[in-house]
Amino acid sequence: GRDYSNVTTTTDSNDSDRLLGGLLATGFDEASCLSRYQSSLYRKPSPYKPSPYLLSKLRSYETLHKRCGPGTESYKKALTQLDQDHIDDNNSECKYVVWVSFSGLGNRILSLASVFLYALLADRVLLVDRGKDMADLFCEPFPDMSWLLPLDFPMRDQFDGLNQESSRCYGHMLKNNVVDNEKSLSHLYLHLVHDYGDHDKMFFCQGDQTFIGKVPWLVVKTDNYFVPSLWLIPGFDEELDKLFPEKGTVFHHLGRYLFHPTNQVWGLVTRYYEAYLSHADEKIGIQVRVFDVGAGPFQHVMDQISACTRKEKLLPEVDTLVERSNRVKAPKHKAVLVTSLNSGYSENLKSMYWEYPTLTGEIIGVHQPSQEGYQQTEKKMHNGKALAEMYLLSMTDSLVTSAWSTFGYVAQGLGGLKPWILYKPENRTAPEPACGRAMSMEPCFHAPPFYDCKAKRGIDTGKLVPHVRHCEDMSWGLKLV
Numbered sequence: 001g002r003d004y005s006n007v008t009t010t011t012d013s014n015d016s017d018r019l020l021g022g023l024l025a026t027g028f029d030e031a032s033c034l035s036r037y038q039s040s041l042y043r044k045p046s047p048y049k050p051s052p053y054l055l056s057k058l059r060s061y062e063t064l065h066k067r068c069g070p071g072t073e074s075y076k077k078a079l080t081q082l083d084q085d086h087i088d089d090n091n092s093e094c095k096y097v098v099w100v101s102f103s104g105l106g107n108r109i110l111s112l113a114s115v116f117l118y119a120l121l122a123d124r125v126l127l128v129d130r131g132k133d134m135a136d137l138f139c140e141p142f143p144d145m146s147w148l149l150p151l152d153f154p155m156r157d158q159f160d161g162l163n164q165e166s167s168r169c170y171g172h173m174l175k176n177n178v179v180d181n182e183k184s185l186s187h188l189y190l191h192l193v194h195d196y197g198d199h200d201k202m203f204f205c206q207g208d209q210t211f212i213g214k215v216p217w218l219v220v221k222t223d224n225y226f227v228p229s230l231w232l233i234p235g236f237d238e239e240l241d242k243l244f245p246e247k248g249t250v251f252h253h254l255g256r257y258l259f260h261p262t263n264q265v266w267g268l269v270t271r272y273y274e275a276y277l278s279h280a281d282e283k284i285g286i287q288v289r290v291f292d293v294g295a296g297p298f299q300h301v302m303d304q305i306s307a308c309t310r311k312e313k314l315l316p317e318v319d320t321l322v323e324r325s326n327r328v329k330a331p332k333h334k335a336v337l338v339t340s341l342n343s344g345y346s347e348n349l350k351s352m353y354w355e356y357p358t359l360t361g362e363i364i365g366v367h368q369p370s371q372e373g374y375q376q377t378e379k380k381m382h383n384g385k386a387l388a389e390m391y392l393l394s395m396t397d398s399l400v401t402s403a404w405s406t407f408g409y410v411a412q413g414l415g416g417l418k419p420w421i422l423y424k425p426e427n428r429t430a431p432e433p434a435c436g437r438a439m440s441m442e443p444c445f446h447a448p449p450f451y452d453c454k455a456k457r458g459i460d461t462g463k464l465v466p467h468v469r470h471c472e473d474m475s476w477g478l479k480l481v
C-alpha cells in the first residue's frame, strides 16, 4: 500500500494531483479544511481531466463570488432591491441564486451541484442556506468569501413555507397569468421539487429563462439533480459542451470542486480508511439502500447482493466443503465496505467469509461503519456519518449501488466510478438480472420535464440527443452519458 504517514506535509505531493487537475484554487488555509488538499492522497488520480475552459470559468466565478458575496457593497445594494416589488433598472451588478436546504443529504449534494452549475451558466452568485447542518458538514469552497447565506437575510424565515402556491412562485405566477414581461421583479421562487407541476417545469424553457434571467434574486427549492435538462435548453447547451467536452463528468468535477468535508467529518473518513481499508489489495464498496417498508434485513435483498457480486466476479464464492480447500501462500486481501441503515447484510457476508474459505483463496474482510437503523435527517452526527460513508465508498476500486438512491450517486460521482446498480426489487423479489453496469458515473434526474418548449407539447426528452438518456435504474429519469 501507499505510505500515509506524511499526509499532513503536502509539499512533496504532485501539485496537479493535489489540486485535482487544477480544479481547486490555491491559497486556502490548509489546517481549517484538511480534506481539501488531502483527498488526493486517498483516491487514485482521476482519469477524467477537467477542461481548461471549466477551470477558467471556475476562476472567474470565484472572482465574481468575491466581488458580490455577503457583506460586499454589491451585496448590500442588491439587498435593497429585495424591499421593492419591481426594480427599475435590471442591470444590477450582481445577481443571486439562493439554494434552500431541503431533503436528505444525497439529494442536497446533488441539487446544490445543479444550482451551482445553473449559477455558472446564468452568471449568478450562489448562496447557500445553511439549514440545520450544512456548515457543520462542508468547508467553504470559494476562496476569501463565504458561500453561506447570512443569517440576517430578510427572507430566511419564509424558506420553510415556500411551496407551489407561494405568490412569488414562478409556476404559480404562470398558472395565474400574472407574469408581466414588461416589469422586472426583485425576486422569484423556483419550485423544482420532485412533486412540481407543468408550470414549474417551464423553468427548463429558454423563453422563460429570458424572463427569469432579469430577476436579481432567485430562491430555489429542489431535491433533484436537474443538470441533464439544462443541456436541453438552447441558450445553455453550447456553453455546457465547452465546459464539459466529456459529458458524463459533470458531477464528478463539480462535486470534487464543491464538497469538502469539514475536519470533524474528515476524521471519520480517514480514521476508518486507515483502520479497515488502506491495507487491502482491493476495495469493494456495496451501498445497500432499501426503499421497502419494514425493518429488514430482507432475504431477497441478500440474495440479490450475492447474485450480483458472484455474477460480476466482484467477490469470490465460498467452498462449503471446507476440508478440500487449499491454502494460498500470499493470499490477496479484499476489503468490502458495506453501507446500509441495517447491519444484517454485512453481518451475513462477514459470517459467510468467516465460516468458509473462498474458492480463490482470497481473504475477504467485511466492514460496515454505521448502522443507524432509520433515516434521521435532522440529527447532526447522523449526517456527518452519512457523508463520511459516501466519501469512503468513493475511495473504493469497484462499487455496487442501489437503484434510486442519491446516496449512491454521490459516491459514484465523487469516486469517478461506473457502479453496478442493484435494480429495484418488485414485490419483495430479487430482480433478474440482479444488477447491471451503469452507462456513466452521472446521477439520474428523477423528475425531468417531458415537454417540447417550441412545439408546446409533450415529448420524450430522453430521445432528443445522444448524451441525455433514460437512466438504468429509473425508466423515466434522465442522465448524461
Ligand code: GDP
Pocket: 103, 104, 105, 106, 107, 108, 288, 289, 339, 340, 341, 370, 372, 374, 375, 376, 377, 382, 383, 385, 386, 389, 404, 405, 406, 407, 408
Ligand atoms: P437517498 O434517500 O438514498 O436518495 O439518499 P439521501 O442521502 O438523500 O437520504 C437518505 C438519508 O438516510 C441519508 O442522508 C442518511 O441520513 C440516511 N442513510 C441512508 N443510507 C445510509 C447509510 O448507508 N449510512 C448512513 N450513515 N446513513 C444512511
